[in-house]
Amino acid sequence: MSPSLLALLAFIAWTLALLLVMEVVRATLVLSGDVAANGFDPANSTLSPFMQRLARAHLNCLEGLPVFGGLALARTALG
Structure with missing residues (x-):
């Protein structure tokens, strides 16, 4: 398997x-009953700073995945 993949x-x-x-x-x-099942907002603004940062880190990965994936696949295809 190539390093890019x-x-x-x-x-x-x-x-x-x-x-x-x-x-x-x-x-x-x-x-635990601390938050209702539908009580989460997209930014997690009502939760701890850790949860807010965790959600943002995950979204950053999702935003970067197409670019990083495209570059890695192009690198593999070009050898």
């Missing part, structure tokens, strides 16, 4: 890891 897979894994952590924290908050 390996880097792309690592970037995707990181994006999914951030999502998993965010959803585990959200599920814990819902199951």
